[in-house]
Amino acid sequence: MFSIRQHVHATRPHGSFRLFIGSYRVVAAFLCALLPLGVLSSPAHAATAVTYFVSPSGSDSNPGTSGNAPFRTLTKAQxxxxxIDKTTSGPITVTLGGGVYQLTKTLTFTAADSGGGTAGTVWWKAAAGQTPVISGGVRITGWARTSTGSDIWSAPAPSGLDTRQLYVDGVxxxxxxxxxxxSLTQTATGYTTASGDPMAGWRNPSAIEFVYRGGLGLWTEPRCPVASVTSTAITMAQPCWNNSTQRVMRTDDSGRTYNLVGRKSITEKPTAVENAYELLDKPGEFYLDKSEHRFYYIPRSGEDLTTADVEAPSLDTLVSxxxxxxxxxxxxGFQGIQFSYANYTTSNTGTGFSEIQATYQVTGTTGYATQGLCDFVSGGTCPYGNWTKMPGAVRFTYxxxxxxxxDYFVHLRAAGLDLGDGSQNDTVTACVFTDISGNGLDLGGVDIPQPSSSAQHTSGITVKDSHFYNTATEYHGGIAIDAGYIETSTITHNQIDHVPYTAI
Incomplete structure (x- = not known):
């Protein structure tokens, strides 16, 4: 298990605030002296604080009421x-001991998990000095060289696993x-090639992915999978190809698409080809052969795969x-917890990644002609600009x-944290977001420009004193913080660096 705390620290406020009320203290003291004694005395039955303890080495047969007899799973603590009767209890805390809490199912929070009343905020927090990691990953073991003297090592993958990421000792x-x-010539369905295309002989050609840096605008990096390869033609996967080459143009001679972002079509050749065994030639590269359920990897200098902690993301959403x-x-509330190794594989399907901006994308079989185009085209879907958002590894809506x-959001696919539609009065304080494939933090969305009920408003969110860096490591059109339709919210005193496109 790799802890991000070994390497980074969240930024902290530069000072603290003290409130001085001067002579008002004299008035307050005078008023207190006039109050009956019973008004100031404590209730006869003070609410009792409740604390549960969890540890990866615990047991769900334990009572969970002490650090010596903790639960083992988060679901048992939940x-x-x-x-607990939240209307009469005191503060409620779930204390997580250090170690990895490997999830096979999303930890889902509902009204039944709420605090409030005398309970206040229900806190899920790290035990003092310890690092709990909520993980959606599986450990990959059994590594061996593919042949004597080969630089390539391999290990079995769990049956059915599909992933775009692999981490070796946290890297x-x-x-x-x-x-x-x-060489390629673009066609309506893909490309024609010179006779004898070597990719036709590659293993699993339908797993190959073409990358187009700047392909639909300088701020974009669409990705489309290959459907099939022959010696003279490459057929691209649908609907990614149509969504990336047939966007609807305005008829006012502006030269712009109706979505007003980007252009009609990818026109350049791919800037990179990914996910083929035949491309595996550099230290730090890997390939997952899904047909034979096996990983292939070339170790970096100093890595020992016989002892390394190698993690592959498996679960899509950790907490929601x-x-x-x-x-x-x-x-x-969540305090001092690391969230890691969430999965996202939609880009591996025919949907691909037909980017609009900031990892929002066009999806669906007729997305290029209708999605988010509302009244501008026949059959357009509303509201205008309602594109598909990448999901967050940790996601709260309503x-x-x-x-x-x-908290620490690290080694994650797609977005790190998503406080989406209907999130109200949430806070993100002194957190770290790093090594995330897409956006670091998403606030709101683009699907509810005019809320029809009080619950639909996304408002009162505060993001402060946090550090965002090395986000959008895979989807390079991503950003550190994306704010959609949000109201009366504050983003202040955060550090953002080493991002490929835009900070906020």
Whole structure:
């Protein structure tokens, strides 16, 4: 298990605030002297604080009420918290011991997990000095050289696993990549090639992906999978190809598409080819052969695969809300927790990654002709500009007062944290976002420009004192913080650096 805390520290406020009320203290003291003693005395039955303990080495048969007898799983702790009467209890804390909490199912929060009342915020927090990691990954073991003296090592992958990432001792590996090995001529369905295209003889040609840096505008990097390869033709996967080559143009001679972002079509040749065994030639590159359920990897200098912690993301979403306004969680906090190894594989399918901007994308079989074009074209979907957003590894929608404090979002696919539609009065304080494939933090979305109910408003969010760096490591059109339709929210005193496109 790799802890990001070994290498980074969240930024901290430069000072603290003290409140001085001068002579008003005299008035307050005088008023207190006039109050009956019973008004100032404590209630006869003070609410009792409740603390549960969890550890990867614990047992769900334990009572979970002490560090010596902790639960083992987060779901067991969640069940215990749900059973508490929040209207009469004191503060509720779930203390997580250090180690990896490997999830096989998303930890979902609903109204039943809410705090409030005398319980206040229900905090899920790291034990003092320890690093709990909520992980959606699986460990890959059994590495061996493919042949004597070969630089390439291989290991079995879990059956059915599909992933775009691999991490060796906490360092992201690069999918096998290289240059296009043949000249191309673009067609309506893909390309024609010179006779004898070497890619026709590659293993698993339908796993190959073409990358187009700047392909639909300088700020974009669309990616489309290959469907098939012959000696003279490459057929691209649908609907990615149509969505990236047939966007609808305005008829006012402006030369712009109706979506007003980017251009009609990819016209350049791919700037890179990814995900082929035949491209595996540099230290730090890997290839997953899904047909034979096997990883291939060339170790970097100093890496020992017989002892290394090699992790492959498996679970798409680590933590989320129910997504229902009628079942919204509220007053829940996470403190000192690392979220890692979430998966995202939509780009591996025919959908590909037909980017608009900031990792928003066109999807669906007729997306190029209708998605988000509303009344501008026949059959256009509304609202205007309603493009598809990448999901967050941690995702809350329709919630109130969800707090992230000194947490770490690292080694993640797509977006790190998504506080989406209907998120209200949430806070992100002194967190670290790094080594994320897409956006670091998404706020709101582009699908509800005019909320029709109070629950649909995304408002009152505060993001402060956090550090965003090395985000959009795979989808280079991504940004550190994306703010969609949000209201009365504050983004302040954050450090953003080493991002490929835009900060906010």
């Amino acid at each position: 069940t215990a918290v749900r059973a 992201r590996a690069q999918r096998a990549t290289g240059s296009l090995p043949v 809300s129910s997504g229902k306004a009628s079942d919204e969680p509220s007053h829940v 919630d109130k007062s969800i707090h992230f404090d000194h």
